[in-house]
Amino acid sequence: MRRTSFANWPCSIARTMDLLGDWWTPLVLREAFYGIKRFDAFQQELGIARNTLTDRLRRLVDEGLMEKRAYQTDPVRYDYVLTEMGRDFFGVLAAMNSWGNRWLSGEQGAPVVFHHDRCGHEAEAAVVCADCGEPMTAEDTRPRLGPGYPPHLAERPDVQRRFTA
Incomplete structure (x- = not known):
């Protein structure tokens, strides 16, 4: 069965999920942030099937x-190296x-914490304005329509209700 593509939806969350595709892709990216670069190391660290890893790395490239x-x-x-977009x-x-x-x-507490080298403290990510x-x-x-939202969709009553208070 073919999955629905969200690549052209007017929503960056949907587009990001379309790019990620499954749970393996963020884990491959996590390993890249941990310093993994080689195919065999990704495979060993994740315990992922070689064909699945090949597919995920190809897609990320x-x-x-x-x-x-x-x-x-x-x-x-x-070596598989993060680009600016990946970083x-x-x-x-x-x-x-x-x-x-x-x-x-x-x-037991947090299994992984991040150390912020600039200030020298353990840190949690926070979403700030x-x-x-x-x-x-x-x-x-609250969400609002951005400049990239398709005008023909922005006029629909259901979209108007969704993005106006």
Whole structure:
């Protein structure tokens, strides 16, 4: 059965989920942030099937989050390195880690914490307004139509209801 593509939906969350596709892709990106670069190391750390890993790495390269760099010529072998686009995904993983630490850790505590080298402290990701620096919460933040929302959809009554208070 073919899955629905969200790549052209007027929603960045849906588009991101379409790019990720499944639970393996964020875990491959996590390993890349942990310093993994080689196919065999990804496979060993994740316990992922080789064909699945090949597919996920190919997609991450095709979508621009990683690039392949040859480190050996005979036979050709590659490192998989995060691009600027891929490195920018760190905030998403950090937010997921913070949420998981709060709600899924259990009595033992957080399994992974992040150390912020600049200030020297253990840190949790926080979503703050880029303009005023205040925390953004579901209670004080609402979605609005952006400039990229398709005009023919923006006129629909159901869309109007969704994006107006």
